[in-house]
Amino acid sequence: MAGTRTDIAKLGGPWSDTMLWYARAVAALRTRPFDQRTSWTYLGAIHGFDPQGWLGQGILPQNTSAPSQDEMRLMFNQCQHAGWFFLPWHRGYLHAFEEILGAWITSQGGPADWALPYWNYLNDDAAGARDLPQEFRDPTLPDGSPNALSDARRGPATALGPQPWIPVDISLTAQTAESIYTADPGTLGYGGPISGFAQQGSAFGANESDPHNLVHVMIGGGVAVDPPGWMFDPNFAALDPIFWVHHCNVDRLWAAWTTDPAHSQEDSSPWRNGPFPRQFTMPDSTGGLSVFVPSETLPGEALEPTYDDLIDGTGIVPPPVVGGLEMMAARSPGRGSSALIGANESAVTVGRGQVRSRIAMTARPGAGGGALEGMGAGGGERVYLNLEGVRGESASGVLNVVLTKAGADPAAEGAEAVKTLVFFGLGNATSAEGPHGGSGLSATVEVTDIVRRLEATGAVGEIEAHVAQPSGDGPEITVDRITLYARPGG
Amino acid sequence: MRRLAAFAAHAGAGPLPALLALSGAAYLTLAFLPQAAGLAALCGSLGIEELWRFPEAVLFWTSPGALALEWALMVVAMMTPLTAFTLAYAHRSLAPQSRRAGIAGYLLGYWATWCGSIAVVLPLSLLLVSAVGKPLALPSALALALIHAASPMAQRARNRAHGTLRLAPFGLRAVRDCIGLGIVSGLRCIAVCWPWMVLPMTVESWHLVLMMLAGLYLLADRLAPPAPPAWRIPPAWETLMGPSRLSVPRRMS
Numbered sequence: 001m002a003g004t005r006t007d008i009a010k011l012g013g014p015w016s017d018t019m020l021w022y023a024r025a026v027a028a029l030r031t032r033p034f035d036q037r038t039s040w041t042y043l044g045a046i047h048g049f050d051p052q053g054w055l056g057q058g059i060l061p062q063n064t065s066a067p068s069q070d071e072m073r074l075m076f077n078q079c080q081h082a083g084w085f086f087l088p089w090h091r092g093y094l095h096a097f098e099e100i101l102g103a104w105i106t107s108q109g110g111p112a113d114w115a116l117p118y119w120n121y122l123n124d125d126a127a128g129a130r131d132l133p134q135e136f137r138d139p140t141l142p143d144g145s146p147n148a149l150s151d152a153r154r155g156p157a158t159a160l161g162p163q164p165w166i167p168v169d170i171s172l173t174a175q176t177a178e179s180i181y182t183a184d185p186g187t188l189g190y191g192g193p194i195s196g197f198a199q200q201g202s203a204f205g206a207n208e209s210d211p212h213n214l215v216h217v218m219i220g221g222g223v224a225v226d227p228p229g230w231m232f233d234p235n236f237a238a239l240d241p242i243f244w245v246h247h248c249n250v251d252r253l254w255a256a257w258t259t260d261p262a263h264s265q266e267d268s269s270p271w272r273n274g275p276f277p278r279q280f281t282m283p284d285s286t287g288g289l290s291v292f293v294p295s296e297t298l299p300g301e302a303l304e305p306t307y308d309d310l311i312d313g314t315g316i317v318p319p320p321v322v323g324g325l326e327m328m329a330a331r332s333p334g335r336g337s338s339a340l341i342g343a344n345e346s347a348v349t350v351g352r353g354q355v356r357s358r359i360a361m362t363a364r365p366g367a368g369g370g371a372l373e374g375m376g377a378g379g380g381e382r383v384y385l386n387l388e389g390v391r392g393e394s395a396s397g398v399l400n401v402v403l404t405k406a407g408a409d410p411a412a413e414g415a416e417a418v419k420t421l422v423f424f425g426l427g428n429a430t431s432a433e434g435p436h437g438g439s440g441l442s443a444t445v446e447v448t449d450i451v452r453r454l455e456a457t458g459a460v461g462e463i464e465a466h467v468a469q470p471s472g473d474g475p476e477i478t479v480d481r482i483t484l485y486a487r488p489g490g
Numbered sequence: 491m492r493r494l495a496a497f498a499a500h501a502g503a504g505p506l507p508a509l510l511a512l513s514g515a516a517y518l519t520l521a522f523l524p525q526a527a528g529l530a531a532l533c534g535s536l537g538i539e540e541l542w543r544f545p546e547a548v549l550f551w552t553s554p555g556a557l558a559l560e561w562a563l564m565v566v567a568m569m570t571p572l573t574a575f576t577l578a579y580a581h582r583s584l585a586p587q588s589r590r591a592g593i594a595g596y597l598l599g600y601w602a603t604w605c606g607s608i609a610v611v612l613p614l615s616l617l618l619v620s621a622v623g624k625p626l627a628l629p630s631a632l633a634l635a636l637i638h639a640a641s642p643m644a645q646r647a648r649n650r651a652h653g654t655l656r657l658a659p660f661g662l663r664a665v666r667d668c669i670g671l672g673i674v675s676g677l678r679c680i681a682v683c684w685p686w687m688v689l690p691m692t693v694e695s696w697h698l699v700l701m702m703l704a705g706l707y708l709l710a711d712r713l714a715p716p717a718p719p720a721w722r723i724p725p726a727w728e729t730l731m732g733p734s735r736l737s738v739p740r741r742m743s
Contacts, residue, residue: 073717074733185582196500197715269499276496277729278715291492340585343659362585362660388583389656437652437716480656481583 002098003113005248006308007120014134015142018117019149021110023141025101026241027148028108035065037075037283038100040239042067046093046282047079047243048199048235048428057153057227059239074281075289077435079234081425082442083201084182084271086208087191087254088294089280090247095303096282097244103285115306118248121160122172122211123313130160130170132219136242152240154229155221160214165222165471166398168420170214172315174206175257177446181205181266184338186485187384188444190257191266197275200234200429203386203442207257212250213422216396219246223394223474233395234425252307256314258299265298339363341383342463342484350399351476354468358406359482361461380489385447385465389480390423391430391440397423397477402466403450405457410466419445420470426477440480451484493732505581506574513705516567521698523560558605561612565604568687568705569679572712573600576654576675583657584664592657592668599672600679607680607687614684615691627692628700635685639711639724647681648725649716683708 011018032039041060049072054060066072080089098116105114123129136149137158155165162169174190183189183205192205204213219242220232230236230243237243258265272295274280279291297303310316342361349355387399401419402410410417421443423429432438454460465482501507577593584592618634619627638644655674657667686708690700707726714725 069720069722070733073722194503269495270503273492273496273499276493276500277710277713278733279493279496281733293492293496340659347656389654432649432653432716433646434718435716437649437654439652439654481659483659 002095002102002305003111003115004306004308005115005252006117007123007312008117008133008135008245009120009123009126009129010308011117014138017111018114019133019135020141021105021114022101022117022241023135023147023149024108024110025104027146028104029101030148033065034060035067037287037289038104038285042075042283043097043100044236044238045072045076047077047238048233048425049076050233050235053227053233053235059236075283077199077235078280079199079238080280081198081200081208081234082192082204082429083195083198084192084266085195085198085275085280085294086205086212087251088274088297091251091254091297091305092280092282092292092303094244094247094251095305096284100283100285116248117245118252118307119242119245120249120252120313121215121246122170122249122315125312128159129313132158132160132242133245149241152230152242153227153236154219154231154240154242155225157218157221160218163218163222165224166214166217166420166422167400167418167470168214170211170218172211172253172313174210175253175315178206179260179262180264182271183444184485184487186340186386186444186483187338187382187487188446190263191254194270195275197278199435200425200441202439203388203444204424207250207253208424209422209443209445211253212246213396213424215246216424217398217422220396222398222471224471228395234428235395249313251305252310253314255299255305255307256310256316259310260316267295267298271295338384338485338487340483341486344465344482347389347478347480348467348482349476349478350467350469352469352472354410354466357465357467357479357482359403359463359465359484361463361484363486364455364459381448381486382446382489383448383451384444384485384487385419386442386444386481386483386485387421387467387479388442388483389440390426390442390477391438391480392423392426392477393430393475394477395425395427397426397474398470399423399477399479400468400470401445401482403447403454404464404466405454405460406462406464408464417450419447419450421445423477440478447484504574505577506571509571509574509577513567513570516563516570517698517702520560520563520567520701523556523563558608561608562601562605564687564690564701565601568701568708569600569604569683570597571705571709572679572683573597573675575652575712576671579654580657580668580671583659584668585659588660588664592664595665595668596672596675599669600676601672603673603676604680607684610680611684611687611691615688618688619692624692628689631685631689631692635689636724638685639726640721642719642721644682645717645719645722645725647678648711648714649719651675651678651682651712652716653678682711 013019029040034041080086102114106112121130138147139150141147157163160170178188178190180189181191183193188206190206193203195201216231220229230240257263274293281289281291283289341363342359344357344359348357399421402413402417404410423441423443426441429436429441580592580596622630655671658664686704689704690697710726710729713729
């Protein structure tokens, strides 16, 4: 039985007992053959699998025995991104992983209550919280044996924060800015928009956008690293042991968010029962397979994890109300209270330079009598920028967007005017040759302050979006639509 | 039970119930149409040595108007439920004031494209019936459809059918884009479904029942998520029966 998940920084390390057992277990699972359901590579492929890439990087030896095509279709490439099930699927995934590692640790005489630790990188009260924990950098364990936790392909960053390939910092904005789990079209919800089974769905939720996506790209290293670090690509990410402590923290952020009585957790029947026809299937420590549904991941249910603390580094103001989870049935797609208030004319392709595209406004946020009339808006409308149908060859992509009045110089805008959007899994979402339709990804960021500032100097009929890749040298990225949506504040 | 619960929850959400109602209305209308000049009767009326008389048969043996009406109803009945995913995308992408016109444009584009497929499906059906004879026509058509459904070619087409295109959100451009999306969706859908349209044409009796069965099969096929193109058990089977547990290990190379 899994114990309590604890902050790595509070384990008394480096190389606490919990981390030592984690490293040993990872090393043991790496010795297991690919077609064994409890092997490191099998567990990694559940998240995402690139057969040629894995063979090319020597992750799998040539002629290795693989599971059957049917089993691979059932089990691999399951990770849910840019959709409704990002949080519950990863919670179930962490549970299965923890149970498999825990069984091995117990079999070796380790603690029976071993639990996955988490990397509490947003705990500003702890010095060095954003540094990659030492256990993931040391080449060897304290006894001099190879360290499985540092055996991963990563980018050059040794701490989380703005990097040349992703000039934005991680934050806890999602924890307090988004009080409803399900996103209305064109806006951010905490957990994402309604979707079906979606390894790379259509649009990211707030938690997934920041910090999840940002941490992946910061550690992965961007397109300048060739081949990219594993965390940069969903088809490799779970092979890096740091993936699991990162996701454990993302999961903990969700656990903390659900303790705030002001927040509304999705609980409708389509969400509780999960997608159809493909469902979420995980292995257990005996190699058996079982299906889980999202409702089992909610508080009080079988897959609910236990954390040592839900306050430090979560953005949730103490004391959380235990059992204060408020449930709210989701609205159907398109029946939300958001409104599309502006769109650009045509698709744009972003290569080395900056690209401009004008967004024609059809309604003014906050003007009254506009798109939001009758929505019962209180506290002013919130405005969201969407980059929709984004496609590119790179495993993930990053775009900077500056919004100005038409014809204005973006260089005259301050740093706060630059919005950075991360498209984790861009390559997967672009390819129609895998478990995707090739429709690309969408990302959303709140731009209420920027649009209000532009409106303050007079009515704006058009807003110009200046779009560029921060590194300036990545493969081309195309953006089908740039839109602005508004919704009532709060 | 979990699969059933998940199916029930998802079938009740989005546009699928309305599309199924529209499909049902088309089936009902077909059931009350006179059958003498119908599509199935035409396919059964020519031998392979008489194929050259096909245009004459369309013009004089049957009523072209009745033929077109029956084909259009067949398309609406069988294919409309398959648009649920793309219609939900269009609904999300369009401004509220453009939704009705956009969705109507999408459906018109989609149905019109499918109606045009008669130029391929009817001669193919005729060829099949004439080549193998009436008794073997149905099993041959079924075998053709199943082999096609299991093929990498069909999976590639299926993946593309899950794709979407940019839609302008407002005004006439929204309607134009939706018509374009309907046409592209229709073409992609034809690439996946064409053998299943041949199937009901191979019988003169039970034509409607076969259409309904093929329509349900195609809906199950459409619900399956995209997958890497490879020979596989037809995805509709997995939608209906659950994932396959066949275990044949393979070597990676």
